[in-house]
Amino acid sequence: MTRSQLKSGIEQRAQTNLRIATELTDIVEFLITNGHTNSNTTIKTPALKSQCPEASYNRIERLHSEMGMVQKYKQGPSTYLIHGQKGVVNGQGVSQMVNQELRKVAQHAQQDPAVRAVVANARNVPPGQALQGLTNGNFGDRRERLERIVTAIENSNVTKGPYVKIVFRTPANHYCASPLAVQLYR
Numbered sequence: 523m524t525r526s527q528l529k530s531g532i533e534q535r536a537q538t539n540l541r542i543a544t545e546l547t548d549i550v551e552f553l554i555t556n557g558h559t560n561s562n563t564t565i566k567t568p569a570l571k572s573q574c575p576e577a578s579y580n581r582i583e584r585l586h587s588e589m590g591m592v593q594k595y596k597q598g599p600s601t602y603l604i605h606g607q608k609g610v611v612n613g614q615g616v617s618q619m620v621n622q623e624l625r626k627v628a629q630h631a632q633q634d635p636a637v638r639a640v641v642a643n644a645r646n647v648p649p650g651q652a653l654q655g656l657t658n659g660n661f662g663d664r665r666e667r668l669e670r671i672v673t674a675i676e677n678s679n680v681t682k683g684p685y686v687k688i689v690f691r692t693p694a695n696h697y698c699a700s701p702l703a704v705q706l707y708r
Contacts (some may be wrong), residue, residue: 531706535558545576553699567655591703597695620664621657623685628653630683644674
C-alpha cells in the first residue's frame with residue numbers, strides 16, 4: 523500500500539467533487555510519517571496547522587467526519603473561561619470577576635468623558651446612560667457586555683484602563699491518522 527492507494531481511498535470516500543485530494547493526502551501522510559497514528563500520539567490542531575501547510579480546520583474536519591481518515595479526540599472541558607490577567611478561571615467566582623471588571627470600566631468612564639462615549643457607543647445608548655445597568659443581567663449577558671466594551675475601548679484612541687476581558691475558549695482538538703488511513707498507506 524502506498525501514497526497513491528491512500529489518495530485513492532480519500533477520493534473514493536469523498537461525498538462531493540474532490541479537487542483537493544492531493545492536499546488531503548498530504549495531511550494524512552504527514553500524520554502517518556510523523557507517528558500520529560493512535561490516541562497516544564495525537565497532535566493538537568494549532569501544531570498540525572503550523573507544521574503541515576496543507577492543513578486547515580475545514581480540511582481536517584472533512585478528513586475526520588466525511589472520510590474517516592483522521593480520528594479526533596477532545597480533551598479537557600468543552601470550554602474554558604480565560605481572564606485576561608489571571609488565565610484559566612473556570613468555576614472560580616467568574617461572575618464576581620465579571621462584575622469587578624465592569625466596575626473598573628465604570629470607574630474609568632466616570633473619570634474620562636471620551637471613555638464614557640466609547641462605552642455608550644459599544645452599548646448603543648446615549649453617553650448619559652453609558653454606565654446605567656452595567657452590571658445588570660445574567661452572567662452571559664454581563665460577560666458579553668464586558669467583552670464588547672473592552673474591545674471597543676481597545677479599538678479606539680482613548681486611554682486604556684486596568685480592566686480585561688473574560689472570554690470563552692474551546693480547547694484544541696487532538697488528531698491522528700485513522701487505522702484505515704494507516705492500512706491504506708502501508
